[in-house]
Amino acid sequence: MMPLKVEGLQTFYGKSHILHNVGLTVNEGEIVVLLGRNGAGKTTTLRSIMGLTPPRDGHVKLFGIDATRMSPYQVAGLGVGYVPEGRKIFANLTVEDNLRVPVARPGPWDTKRVFQTFPRLAERRDNRGRQLSGGEQEMLSIARALLLNPKLLLLDEPSQGLAPLIVKEVFQIIQTMRKEGISVLLVEQNVRVSLGIADRAYVLDDGAIIYNGSAAELANDEERVRSMAGASAKEWAIGDHESAMR
């Protein structure tokens, strides 16, 4: 069953029409990256899928089930993990207590496994959220989503504000998750690194999909990436972190 199929999304914030006929799919075992400059509508797409900002029109199908009108809680219950932008961990709770928050679903991911996968978090289990580095916060946010034992994971800009070496570490974890059969929809502005791990890519511009194809093809077409990024090509951080991935 296809983890995610989105068709004809029209999403609004009040009167502002943000998403225009957005469609995308994630097949089983795939990492799909959704690229686009600031304000293109990437976060809104994830929010529409999660039921946080339901679309006015269009359909969201998760594992063959129509989830368009489901609440975020129901969507999570279908096996969809969501790691929001800015991580949203609890600053005053310890690492261990942050990991007590989710409704755990049965599966291979439990606290023990999480601490094995993220040894930094194990070392800092008694530290409060606000005492963690950006990278540790991102790992905590991913760890929390993994405790749900998701079959599909939506990640919103996991590399944001992280040093290149930490980005590398986080992206390696994403690749490990894929090997375990978790499908991933990854929102990123870090073009080079995300295309390096993705199977397929979509590019959003002004709320509409302007590229849909192979990630490798896009990675080899820097001119195309620049033309889609327009004047803000710098925001796409082409070449950034390249050395980190070697």
Ligand SMILES: Nc1ncnc2c1ncn2[C@@H]1O[C@H](COP(=O)(O)OP(=O)(O)OP(=O)(O)O)[C@@H](O)[C@H]1O
């Ligand atoms: N709560 C809101 N109310 C009104 N407009 C909003 C709201 N949230 C976002 N927007 C607008 O919707 C558009 C898309 O925003 P969105 O956050 O989805 O973009 P994005 O591609 O994720 O960008 P970024 O990389 O900056 O997070 C932007 O023009 C933004 O200003």
